[in-house]
Amino acid sequence: MKGKHLLAIHDLSAEEIDFILNLADRLKRENKEGKSHEVLHGKTLGMIFAKPSTRTRVSFETGMTQLGGHAIYLGMNDLQLGRGETIADTARTLSRYVDAIMARLFKHQEAEELAKHSSVPVINGLTDLHHPCQALADLMTIRERFGKLRGVNVAWVGDGNNVCVSLLEGCSLMGANFRAACPEGYEPPEEIVRWAKGSARKSGAIVEIQPEPEKAVKNADVIYTDVWVSMGQEGEAKKRLEIFKKYQVNAGLVKKASPGVIVMHCLPAHRGQEITDEVIDGPHSAVWDQAENRMHAQKALLVALIKGGL
Numbered sequence: 001m002k003g004k005h006l007l008a009i010h011d012l013s014a015e016e017i018d019f020i021l022n023l024a025d026r027l028k029r030e031n032k033e034g035k036s037h038e039v040l041h042g043k044t045l046g047m048i049f050a051k052p053s054t055r056t057r058v059s060f061e062t063g064m065t066q067l068g069g070h071a072i073y074l075g076m077n078d079l080q081l082g083r084g085e086t087i088a089d090t091a092r093t094l095s096r097y098v099d100a101i102m103a104r105l106f107k108h109q110e111a112e113e114l115a116k117h118s119s120v121p122v123i124n125g126l127t128d129l130h131h132p133c134q135a136l137a138d139l140m141t142i143r144e145r146f147g148k149l150r151g152v153n154v155a156w157v158g159d160g161n162n163v164c165v166s167l168l169e170g171c172s173l174m175g176a177n178f179r180a181a182c183p184e185g186y187e188p189p190e191e192i193v194r195w196a197k198g199s200a201r202k203s204g205a206i207v208e209i210q211p212e213p214e215k216a217v218k219n220a221d222v223i224y225t226d227v228w229v230s231m232g233q234e235g236e237a238k239k240r241l242e243i244f245k246k247y248q249v250n251a252g253l254v255k256k257a258s259p260g261v262i263v264m265h266c267l268p269a270h271r272g273q274e275i276t277d278e279v280i281d282g283p284h285s286a287v288w289d290q291a292e293n294r295m296h297a298q299k300a301l302l303v304a305l306i307k308g309g310l
């Protein structure tokens with residue numbers, strides 16, 4: 001995988017995802033045993049942020065430190081990009097200094113433009129359409145809890161957004177069943193669903209998108225939700241809060257799933273909207289493991305893209 005970009009989960013094969021997850025499990029285990037992995041000594045990650053972040057920034061930056069390398073935070077107001085320098089020229093310049101670029105941007109095409117003109121790997125740290133680093137950590141978390149991905153029933157409840165898209169792509173590639181309940185008009189984009197159904201045919205997974213939360217969570221091993229208003233959609237907040245009201249993950253909905261169900265959320269959560277305190281702080285919640293796994297999964301990804309392996 002050395003030198004590849006990661007803009008979307010569909011850039012990866014099932015074998016490559018397996019490779020990253022296996023490496024991530026190993027890095028996590030050995031890190032807890034006190035072993036260090038300074039295999040990216042002297043390497044630098046440039047991190048462009050056009051939107052705020054807690055997890056992505058801190059997990060990438062800490063991950064690079066643990067790998068013996070260095071990460072530079074580049075906010076929009078620090079870069080000349082914020083004053084009109086083009087994405088292409090920014091990519092050409094950064095490529096002369098750093099060993100990989102992580103970028104959190106608005107339009108997905110901006111990430112594609114960055115990758116097109118970068119000679120070093122570009123990692124998508126969230127765009128309006130995809131959040132592949134989140135999905136890698138999510139697949140790692142599901143596999144850690146259930147010992148497998150194939151045949152695990154994942155239920156998505158809420159907006160068919162960037163997090164939903166990447167999880168849908170990941171589940172369909174890895175053979176996990178993906179049943180989403182999204183309000184009409186808020187489903188993941190049609191071309192992505194079509195791609196995921198094709199990929200599910202090969203892996204043996206089921207992909208279903210429909211509007212009823214109760215139907216999606218029946219026999220679910222995982223219930224996943226995310227905010228109703230993503231970054232950049234603040235102008236639609238009032239309308240969205242009304243439309244998504246019946247898509248709350250609360251104790252009543254969790255009871256309708258498998259008894260051993262885990263509840264996931266990429267965070268940040270809007271407690272009392274898409275998820276209740278009782279659920280996020282309750283016994284089914286896996287959200288803190290999920291947040292932790294961002295770091296382990298991304299360390300594996302950085303090692304794979306910059307060095308090819310440990």
Ligand code: CP
Pocket residue numbers: 052053054055056057126134266267268
């Ligand atoms: N889940 C996630 O990407 O969190 P941040 O926005 O805090 O990075």
Ligand code: NVA
Pocket residue numbers: 126161162163226227229230231266267268
């Ligand atoms: N869907 C959310 C995810 C935040 C990590 C957003 O794009 O704001």
